[in-house]
Amino acid sequence: MSTPPTAIFPPRPEVVTDGYPERRPAWVQLATSGDHKAVGLLYVGAALSFLVLAVCELVLMRVQLIVPENTMISAEIFDQLMSAYGATAVVLFAVPLALGLMGYVVPLQIGARGTAFPRLGALSFWLYLAGGITLYASFLYRPPDAGTNPLPPLSDTAFSPTAGVDAWIVGVGLATLGFVLFAINLLTTIHTQRAPGMAWRRMPLFSWAATVSGYVVIVAGAVMVAACAMLLIDRQFDGVFFDAGEGGSPILWQHLSWFFFTGTYVVVLLFAFGAISEILPTFSGKPIFSHRAIARCFVAVGPLGLLAWMQNMYTAPIPIGWTYFAMAAAVALTIPVGLLIFNWVATIWNGSLRLRAPLLFALGAISTIAFGLAGELTYSVIPVGWLLDSTTIAQADTYYALVGGAVLGGFAALHYWFPKLTGRLMGEGLARASFWTILVGVHVMAIGMALAGLDGQPVDIYRYYDGDDLGTYNLVASVGTFVLAAGILLTLGNAAYSARRGVRAGADPWRGSTLEWFALSPPPPHNFDVIPDVRGTEPLRDIRDAVDRRSAVVEQPHREPARQAGPPVA
Amino acid sequence: MDRARKRLVASLALAGLALAALPAAAHAVPLSPEAGQSPNADDSTTAYWVLLAIAAVIVVAVNAALIVAAVRFRARRGREPARVRAGRRIQLRAAGPLAVVAAAVFVFGIVMTTRVSDVEPSGREGLEASSSRTAQLDLSLPSGGAEPLRILASGQQWLWRYEYPDGTFSYYELVVPVDTTVQLQLESTDVVHRWWIPELGGKFDAVPGRGNQTWFRADEQGTYEGQSAAFSGTGYAAMRARVRAVPVPEYEAWLDQQSNDIQDAQDAVQQRVQELAGAEAAAAGGAQE
Numbered sequence: 135m136s137t138p139p140t141a142i143f144p145p146r147p148e149v150v151t152d153g154y155p156e157r158r159p160a161w162v163q164l165a166t167s168g169d170h171k172a173v174g175l176l177y178v179g180a181a182l183s184f185l186v187l188a189v190c191e192l193v194l195m196r197v198q199l200i201v202p203e204n205t206m207i208s209a210e211i212f213d214q215l216m217s218a219y220g221a222t223a224v225v226l227f228a229v230p231l232a233l234g235l236m237g238y239v240v241p242l243q244i245g246a247r248g249t250a251f252p253r254l255g256a257l258s259f260w261l262y263l264a265g266g267i268t269l270y271a272s273f274l275y276r277p278p279d280a281g282t283n284p285l286p287p288l289s290d291t292a293f294s295p296t297a298g299v300d301a302w303i304v305g306v307g308l309a310t311l312g313f314v315l316f317a318i319n320l321l322t323t324i325h326t327q328r329a330p331g332m333a334w335r336r337m338p339l340f341s342w343a344a345t346v347s348g349y350v351v352i353v354a355g356a357v358m359v360a361a362c363a364m365l366l367i368d369r370q371f372d373g374v375f376f377d378a379g380e381g382g383s384p385i386l387w388q389h390l391s392w393f394f395f396t397g398t399y400v401v402v403l404l405f406a407f408g409a410i411s412e413i414l415p416t417f418s419g420k421p422i423f424s425h426r427a428i429a430r431c432f433v434a435v436g437p438l439g440l441l442a443w444m445q446n447m448y449t450a451p452i453p454i455g456w457t458y459f460a461m462a463a464a465v466a467l468t469i470p471v472g473l474l475i476f477n478w479v480a481t482i483w484n485g486s487l488r489l490r491a492p493l494l495f496a497l498g499a500i501s502t503i504a505f506g507l508a509g510e511l512t513y514s515v516i517p518v519g520w521l522l523d524s525t526t527i528a529q530a531d532t533y534y535a536l537v538g539g540a541v542l543g544g545f546a547a548l549h550y551w552f553p554k555l556t557g558r559l560m561g562e563g564l565a566r567a568s569f570w571t572i573l574v575g576v577h578v579m580a581i582g583m584a585l586a587g588l589d590g591q592p593v594d595i596y597r598y599y600d601g602d603d604l605g606t607y608n609l610v611a612s613v614g615t616f617v618l619a620a621g622i623l624l625t626l627g628n629a630a631y632s633a634r635r636g637v638r639a640g641a642d643p644w645r646g647s648t649l650e651w652f653a654l655s656p657p658p659p660h661n662f663d664v665i666p667d668v669r670g671t672e673p674l675r676d677i678r679d680a681v682d683r684r685s686a687v688v689e690q691p692h693r694e695p696a697r698q699a700g701p702p703v704a
Numbered sequence: 705m706d707r708a709r710k711r712l713v714a715s716l717a718l719a720g721l722a723l724a725a726l727p728a729a730a731h732a733v734p735l736s737p738e739a740g741q742s743p744n745a746d747d748s749t750t751a752y753w754v755l756l757a758i759a760a761v762i763v764v765a766v767n768a769a770l771i772v773a774a775v776r777f778r779a780r781r782g783r784e785p786a787r788v789r790a791g792r793r794i795q796l797r798a799a800g801p802l803a804v805v806a807a808a809v810f811v812f813g814i815v816m817t818t819r820v821s822d823v824e825p826s827g828r829e830g831l832e833a834s835s836s837r838t839a840q841l842d843l844s845l846p847s848g849g850a851e852p853l854r855i856l857a858s859g860q861q862w863l864w865r866y867e868y869p870d871g872t873f874s875y876y877e878l879v880v881p882v883d884t885t886v887q888l889q890l891e892s893t894d895v896v897h898r899w900w901i902p903e904l905g906g907k908f909d910a911v912p913g914r915g916n917q918t919w920f921r922a923d924e925q926g927t928y929e930g931q932s933a934a935f936s937g938t939g940y941a942a943m944r945a946r947v948r949a950v951p952v953p954e955y956e957a958w959l960d961q962q963s964n965d966i967q968d969a970q971d972a973v974q975q976r977v978q979e980l981a982g983a984e985a986a987a988a989g990g991a992q993e
Contacts, residue, residue, distance in 0.1 A: 209938045209939070213935075279937075280937075285934070287894065287896070287912055288935070288936060294937075384911055420785045420787055421787060421789055422789075423788075423790050424789065424795060427790065449898060449908050450909045451911055451914040454821070457817075458814060458817075461810060461813050462810055465813070466810075468805060468806040469802045472799075473798055473802065480790070482777060484777060485777050485786070486785040487774060487777050487779055488779050497774060501770055504762065504766040508758075511755065511759060512752070512756060512758075515755050515813040516813055517819075520907060521737060521748040521749070521752055521906050521907075522752070523906075523933070525933065588737045589738065590931065592898075592900070592932070592933040593933075593935075598941070
């Protein structure tokens with residue numbers, strides 16, 4: 135028995151327990167845990183499963199639209215696919231993927247041992263899953279068919295008497311309630327459990343994005359939970375909230391639901407922005423160009439994005455002043471988003487770029503989101519909105535932003551943090567193949583949809599009549615969608631394979647500079663044995679330097695300190 | 705000015721030239737919306753082109769910067785990343801031009817919205833000269849002169865019904881005199897519908913219980929096809945609409961004909977009802993005997 139080197143490590147107090155807890159099967163542990171890592175994994179797993187469903191629905195709809203006047207799928211079934219698809223893609227995939235990764239990574243990034251309300255976190259996941267199951271259980275009797283956003287009066291019992299619409303309302307309401315509880319837990323954790331020394335100004339940018347997203351989810355999500363309850367009361371208990379004949383207002387639902395859906399859009403984009411702001415510095419070997427400016431841009435994007443909800447209602451009978459208000463908020467977004475892109479480009483400029491999968495996806499996300507948000511700027515101008523709203527060109531634009539944010543941005547985050555989640559790297563070859571397939575697919579799809587929209591094809595139709603080359607454009611859009619779907623499935627396959635068979639990754643495979651890479655991969659239940667003091671925005675880099683200095687085994691070249699500089703293009 | 709900056713300026717100038725040529729090229733490439741046949745559609749199309757150019761500049765600039773950076777700064781042996789952070793003023797210098805663009809787009813948007821909402825008077829070929837202004841819900845009609853032709857368009861699953869000033873009505877096809885300002889009152893009898901004829905201006909919602917309105921002036925004779933653009937249930941894809949613009953005499957003749965046809969049909973129905981009632985009464989009388 136050797137004596138411990140007491141000179142280096144002073145004796146520590148130890149906790150002696152009365153034996154180990156029983157070892158339970160892994161899935162029971164995962165399902166019953168309130169640990170943020172277990173909840174995060176469940177969120178990510180469920181979100182990616184719902185992504186498969188969304189992709190299937192999208193592909194089926196695009197198959198129907200390949201040729202004019204197709205009779206393969208009936209109007210009823212197409213409407214059901216469409217109604218389920220909208221809720222699945224946004225509420226069951228995009229938002230929970232963002233929240234799941236935030237829930238996993240943020241406590242690690244801020245040096246916390248857990249979350250403030252572990253059981254609330256677990257409850258939020260089960261509410262979300264219950265929502266998803268409620269929606270999909272309706273496929274056993276009668277799926278919803280009142281559209282991607284079921285506007286009253288169409289979603290009232292008079293016009294949609296089937297229970298599928300109730301399943302949509304309850305499903306979306308439950309999932310959204312889960313998101314609100316999740317955000318409460320996340321925000322409380324961020325506010326109260328940051329590591330010593332981690333002031334707001336030193337908090338990693340992904341955690342900043344998560345903070346702003348959390349507030350957006352609470353504000354917009356609470357509104358949607360209320361709206362779903364009101365619509366359910368209208369349908370089941372003779373309520374008149376949205377009933378024009380009884381003093382209610384159908385427009386009210388449009389305000390409430392668009393407020394929420396705009397919020398989901400903002401959350402997805404902020405999530406992608408946060409992940410990009412972590413990935414670019416790590417893979418270019420440079421510090422982020424301006425930590426403070428980017429954090430401030432996030433804070434600006436949240437409220438401005440939410441306030442632009444009436445951008446979806448330009449054609450509704452609302453006073454013109456309200457649409458000016460929405461246009462002002464939407465156009466103002468140009469400033470923070472433009473600054474973000476400027477800071478990102480400045481971060482990689484003069485860097486030494488390791489073009490690994492996370493960086494590839496992050497660059498693709500910026501490019502695709504730029505298409506989406508430039509288009510969004512176009513529609514925010516009211517007459518252009520009147521012209522192109524609810525045509526497939528507007529839809530193409532939404533796809534750009536959501537594929538850029540949730541798929542490319544989400545996959546960038548997935549590839550980046552996958553070693554932390556599983557202890558293994560995702561296959562690089564498959565990742566590259568998936569990236570280029572998705573990028574080609576989204577552009578081909580969007581070009582076809584844009585051209586069809588300019589020729590006057592509205593969204594949500596299950597068939598169209600040939601004329602003005604609509605057949606050709608839809609064929610192009612469908613082919614693009616299939617390519618996109620193939621690319622998405624490649625990454626999902628890669629993740630499923632790599633989770634068990636991937637190359638083992640150490641604690642810090644990318645040489646990151648934030649604290650999640652200080653923990654083991656995957657981290658133990660308590661995250662960190664020792665929580666380090668934080669002295670800057672790159673705490674792990676500081677630790678690495680301190681270790682280098684102390685060990686002094688190899689003479690380290692003097693590190694050039696970060697210096698102030700002018701424009702990066704000089 | 706060093707080499708990198710010169711190259712940047714040159715490439716920006718090239719991009720600008722390419723964008724200047726874009727509208728011309730785009731008519732060959734099918735990037736243009738359906739050609740406007742009404743003054744408000746023309747204004748919307750102008751706004752679309754201006755914004756498309758701005759969006760194209762943004763997209764080209766961002767993607768060019770990303771591609772250049774990814775190619776030029778790939779990790780190579782011996783490359784040391786420059787650990788540079790932002791200086792003090794640089795964010796403000798970057799935000800300034802962005803704010804100018806945003807403000808310009810906003811002002812441009814308001815100007816164009818006002819122009820599209822300004823109802824222009826009927827032309828000389830039109831039914832009666834008229835003018836006024838509207839921002840759809842807040843349409844403002846031209847002052848003085850005759851009133852525009854007011855037509856009530858009422859959406860119902862899955863058809864549009866048009867009611868003309870004299871009470872005549874038609875379904876699916878709206879017949880209007882050419883070169884005449886038509887003010888369309890939109891309403892719905894069931895769910896939300898969205899009126900849209902691409903060549904005759906933007907789309908507007910018909911919401912039950914809420915009035916809405918829009919206008920157009922068909923500058924040329926012809927048939928304009930459109931389709932409702934708000935999902936309204938199973939028959940939504942078939943909810944099409946057509947506007948036929950005809951010369952004034954033809955319009956008046958059509959209106960008389962339609963009115964007579966409706967009167968005849970109603971008379972026939974009335975007659976049939978009376979016949980049936982008479983037969984029923986006779987049958988009842990017969991049964992009593």
